[in-house]
Amino acid sequence: MERHLITSAIPYINGIKHLGNLVGSQLPADLYARYLRAKGHEVLFLCATDEHGTPAELAAAKAGKPVAEYCAEMHSVQAELARGFRLSFDHFGRSSSPQNHALTQHFAGKLADAGLIEEVSEKQVYSNTDKRFLPDRYIEGTCPNCGYDKARGDQCENCTKQLDPTDLIEPRSAVSGSTDLEVRETRHLYLRQSVLKDQLDAWIDSKSDWPVLTTSIAKKWLHDGNGLQDRGITRDLDWGIPVRKGKDAWPGMEGKVFYVWFDAPIEYIACASEWAEANGQDDASAQRWWRTDQGAEDVTYTQFMGKDNVPFHTLSFPATILGSGEPWKLVDQLKSFNYLNYDGGQFSTSQGRGIFMDQALELLPADYWRWWLLSHAPESSDSEFTWENFQVSVNKDLADVLGNFVSRITKFCRSKFGAEVPEGGTYGAEEEALIQSLRQRFKSYEEHLEAIEVRKSAQELRAIWASGNEYLQTVAPWTTIKSDPEKAAMQTRLGLNLALLFADLSAPFLPDASKTISAAFGNQENAWPEDVALSLETLAPGHKFDVPEVLFAKISDEQTEEWKAKFSGQ
């Protein structure tokens, strides 16, 4: 049995994610996890919320809540939405967990021991009113270039000129509006990634099977300009993981926390410990997935993420792991996605443009969204969501091809033979041809899923559904029954078995519909086929069934219009 560790990029805590975020990591990761489980492999699928950093603090302040409380609430909101989309995490953790605190501090200690941490003194803007250092983007003022009065410390949005906070005329805090600012000297820890450059380079080179999108981004960061830059891993904030060297205090770093991008990926590991604890197991069962000296040598580790996260997963996080000198599992396969656009532009959290996870589930059940998103996943380039395309895909693929197939065969059988699988007849040429073709398609479906070719998997699955309709159309049991009832019984029996086979094969994409079909046949257990011909004999003559309710309702033109208007933004 293979062992697969799967992680999805961890969503940031401040707010509800949109469908672009969902399709870029969590959803395809779920598809892969469900497939591997169905195949009988041992899978640990982890995700978490990324809770530290300034945006979380500010969002909490805006909500008028202590940041810890805010994060706890948003975590449960996101967890609920994940359940709503049927994301089958073995554990949905939190980067603010005690486990991640301890592990992040442990890594920092190990990196310091290895001589990979450097203390750097730098100047930063401090707000006396807010009693905090302000990141560049939280300082506003008048642009010296164009006079725009809401320019940010890193860039003027109006004329796009890059700025330093000290360039701004009449700088003020974006948090409070206070102008009582001063430049202070502060000391921070830097991770000396540059020392690890050759090691990282060689490691990336060894990944010849990675997508070009992934390796080209990594290579660019390694070789562009002065090469891989050292990175600050601490911040002057209250909310976060206190800077410690392992379990010991870190002189000079009192009151500082680790930078969110340092501790967030470490949560992938800590999350396994959270999972173990939540399931009443000791930590060895978590280490068994992560430490190659403690049982993880046979684990295949696959990460899913949007393209913006690639540098952190190919360079920063591996630098942390390699630099520690400890035998932690490194990623084996890294699947990255491009962006999903919304009706001609980008999804935008700040502008409320596009569809957010909570809104989507208010309109339609998870399977509708899962199908469209996965069958249109932005794998090779950015892709585009339009309501028209969504309507057509759902109506055609789900309602007409799959849903109607289940409906027509069960209703036909019920009216001609009663609500149980009919007996009699033997396979002929058409049946052999069907099985032959299904074997071929099934093989190719598995190969695409294995390779995490999401769109191609969806395409193949759709073709499998269509072959059911083709078969019925060709043998026409409604005609056969007039002259040869035995033969019609066989055709109908095969049709019913096809419906159940489709349920099993569709489960990774459409978990709910799959269950509905299985339940109609009184067969709760979803079984992945060993052999197509064999699984087409699952339902024996006499097996009772129910005609399932309508699996997928069609989306009307009126609904499409209404939703389009509702989600246009502004």
Add this chain to the structure above:
RNA sequence: GGCGUUAUAGCUCAGUUGGUUAGAGCGAACGACUCAUAAUCGUUAGGUCGGUGGUUCAAGUCCACCUAACGCCA
């Protein structure tokens, strides 16, 4: 300004290391069927593969330049 990605039928996209008449789904037209969510099945039409030039016996597939969209960086 630098770098990168993309540009293939009306729409959404496939096109392995360059090799016979460029593919799929949707949409369109026509036909078949009537069990079914007015569903299904079949046939046909449709593209000078963004532009120009080059390498080659042969280029959508490699190279150069140009154009457009998007993204990243300074």
